[in-house]
Amino acid sequence: MSQRLLFSDPSLMRLLGARGSRLLAASLCAAMLSACTLSPDYQRPETHAEVPFKHAEGWTQATPADALARGAWWELYGDARLNALVEELNAGNQTVRQSEAQYRQAQALVRSSRASLFPSLNLTAGKNRSSQGTGSSSSSLSNSSSGIRDTYNAQLGVSWEIDLWGKLREGLNANEASAEASFATLASIRLSQQSELVQNYLQLRVIDEQKRLLEKTLAAYQRSLKMTQNQYQAGVSGKDAVAQAQTQLKSTEADLVDLVWQRAQYENAIAVLLGRLPAEFSLAASDDIPALPQIPLSLPSQLLERRPDIAAAERNVMAANANIGVARAAYFPDLSLSMSGGYSSSSFSDWISLPNRFWSVGPSLAMTLFDAGKRSAEVDRTVAAYDQTVAQYRQTVLDGFREVENYLVQLKVYADEAQVRQEALESARESLRLTENQYKAGLIGYLDVVNVQTTALSNERSVLNLLQGRLVASVQLIAALGGGWDGQMAPAED
Numbered sequence: 001m002s003q004r005l006l007f008s009d010p011s012l013m014r015l016l017g018a019r020g021s022r023l024l025a026a027s028l029c030a031a032m033l034s035a036c037t038l039s040p041d042y043q044r045p046e047t048h049a050e051v052p053f054k055h056a057e058g059w060t061q062a063t064p065a066d067a068l069a070r071g072a073w074w075e076l077y078g079d080a081r082l083n084a085l086v087e088e089l090n091a092g093n094q095t096v097r098q099s100e101a102q103y104r105q106a107q108a109l110v111r112s113s114r115a116s117l118f119p120s121l122n123l124t125a126g127k128n129r130s131s132q133g134t135g136s137s138s139s140s141l142s143n144s145s146s147g148i149r150d151t152y153n154a155q156l157g158v159s160w161e162i163d164l165w166g167k168l169r170e171g172l173n174a175n176e177a178s179a180e181a182s183f184a185t186l187a188s189i190r191l192s193q194q195s196e197l198v199q200n201y202l203q204l205r206v207i208d209e210q211k212r213l214l215e216k217t218l219a220a221y222q223r224s225l226k227m228t229q230n231q232y233q234a235g236v237s238g239k240d241a242v243a244q245a246q247t248q249l250k251s252t253e254a255d256l257v258d259l260v261w262q263r264a265q266y267e268n269a270i271a272v273l274l275g276r277l278p279a280e281f282s283l284a285a286s287d288d289i290p291a292l293p294q295i296p297l298s299l300p301s302q303l304l305e306r307r308p309d310i311a312a313a314e315r316n317v318m319a320a321n322a323n324i325g326v327a328r329a330a331y332f333p334d335l336s337l338s339m340s341g342g343y344s345s346s347s348f349s350d351w352i353s354l355p356n357r358f359w360s361v362g363p364s365l366a367m368t369l370f371d372a373g374k375r376s377a378e379v380d381r382t383v384a385a386y387d388q389t390v391a392q393y394r395q396t397v398l399d400g401f402r403e404v405e406n407y408l409v410q411l412k413v414y415a416d417e418a419q420v421r422q423e424a425l426e427s428a429r430e431s432l433r434l435t436e437n438q439y440k441a442g443l444i445g446y447l448d449v450v451n452v453q454t455t456a457l458s459n460e461r462s463v464l465n466l467l468q469g470r471l472v473a474s475v476q477l478i479a480a481l482g483g484g485w486d487g488q489m490a491p492a493e494d
Helices: 009-033 073-077 080-092 094-115 141-147 167-233 239-273 308-329 374-440 446-480
Strands: 120-131 148-162 334-345 357-366
Touching: 073 080, 073 167, 080 094, 080 167, 094 167, 167 239, 167 308, 167 446, 239 446, 308 374, 374 446
Parallel strands: none
Antiparallel strands: 120 148, 148 334, 334 357
């Protein structure tokens, strides 16, 4: 149960007298000029940002810097078609549009909160018809209508809530921080969608290269099958060699067919990311795979600190801190100033005239005396919500460090593996060349050729799969760092 103390101007003057009234007015002015805030002084929560990465050099402690420019990081892959697709995504991606609409809602809340700091002006005008009984049951119909009265009213009112304890300003601060968090979330979602698009595009291009490899291999296998069939007809080789050649050819054809649906999946995923129907979108095959960017050995920690998801988490902490002040302000009285004036008359003809004028002006002080612990519970809730956002912020930072660590070591291991696999591929190619020459000379059977061809093809595809993994990991690292590293990265040389 709540009770509120209301003091209007006339009663307040009678209670305090002239001297007390002047003292109250002076006190109100002083309070208005030096209004306090009840939220704790905001400090960014401590994190492990000073701990360097294990797999990179030059990391230093930094503070969130999500305002730093990220740039068109996808241009590092040197593919004009990819650049055009990302620009189309920025304009048509529906997930980004949802987040952008949420940000506009947050901006509207900020404007609404800011408006509450200023007086509001209201105008009302209307006509009322009322009736009061005559008290006589025997009154005639004409007499019963004599109690009906029309009243015309026009009133202009001004009201203003004085923010003595900073409740309104803390609410504004909370909404501003939430809007900044919403903007950072928009940037995070846009970066995530861009990253997904680039990954799908790069994997599609690797599939195109795998398709070219299998088509080239199929042509070689068809020549081998034709040669084996001729040898069988000449009685040089047995029927088993023909069967082996046919098996190898058909297995490779099946692998080629499998690539068709894999490519279609990536193509359809790109279409949806662009906000288009899959039936309306297609990507022609390309002869080149985008170059793998070089990762600099030294990276400043500001790159990780500008991650938009980390910025959003930190702004949520700011909003939660301001909400504590809003909850604490409920313990103190609300002061409002109001003034109204207008005209009221029972006759429309002389409605707007001096004798029918009325006005009122005065302050109003309202305070909740008892609420069974409701305000205390709200303060406890806002403090707990603040602690939750602090933990979420720290966890987001930890997740960011983990992701960067993973992608750095992944790229390092992939680079070492790529060198070894390239050496294995060169050896497989040389072995295949020698084996085919021996087979053509009749020195070995076709089974030996099949085994070497299978090994060579497996190594070719392994190198391509590894390149695909390196390209994807590079995109993931760029996204984990907040979107590129401001021109310090360049495409690798062929």
